[in-house]
Amino acid sequence: MLIVKLFFFAAFTLLLLWVGYFAYLSRTAPLPDVKLVEGRLRPCPETPNCVSSETDAAAWRIAPLQFAGSPQVAWTDLRAAIEAAGGRIVEERPGFLWATFSSRVFRFVDDVECRLAADAGVIHLRSASRAGRSDLGVNRERAARLRELFQQRQALHASGTIGP
Numbered sequence: 001m002l003i004v005k006l007f008f009f010a011a012f013t014l015l016l017l018w019v020g021y022f023a024y025l026s027r028t029a030p031l032p033d034v035k036l037v038e039g040r041l042r043p044c045p046e047t048p049n050c051v052s053s054e055t056d057a058a059a060w061r062i063a064p065l066q067f068a069g070s071p072q073v074a075w076t077d078l079r080a081a082i083e084a085a086g087g088r089i090v091e092e093r094p095g096f097l098w099a100t101f102s103s104r105v106f107r108f109v110d111d112v113e114c115r116l117a118a119d120a121g122v123i124h125l126r127s128a129s130r131a132g133r134s135d136l137g138v139n140r141e142r143a144a145r146l147r148e149l150f151q152q153r154q155a156l157h158a159s160g161t162i163g164p
């Protein structure tokens with residue numbers, strides 16, 4: 001019985017050390033080179049911890065946020081969705097936004113980048129982990145949550161419940 005307890009204690013300790021190591025890597029990783037590349041969001045790396053609406057690779061592909069009406073209202077709705085989802089806007093310039101999200105427990109940092117394509121009626125989205133290889137689907141889930149919050153705000157504008 002003692003051997004079983006020691007085994008589980010050792011396994012739990014190793015798991016905590018492993019998670020702590022990746023949390024440390026995430027918190028101390030150099031800031032990403034956030035920028036547009038030839039007018040588009042940066043491509044995802046080869047690791048499965050990124051999603052983007054501006055990639056052709058099915059494994060990383062998500063749909064952009066679609067809007068009808070004013071691009072300025074859509075951009076305001078995007079900002080509100082990011083903040084409601086727990087993000088912190090780090091940089092914003094015309095047609096581009098960079099935000100960060102931190103996980104609750106281990107404080108892993110993920111980066112979200114957005115690009116407004118007003119003529120197409122879409123906002124392109126990229127969400128990626130700073131460290132590690134897999135994100136266990138967190139970035140895809142975040143993109144879905146941002147889409148949900150964005151669409152809720154858009155519906156409120158369309159119904160006249162909130163103004164521009």
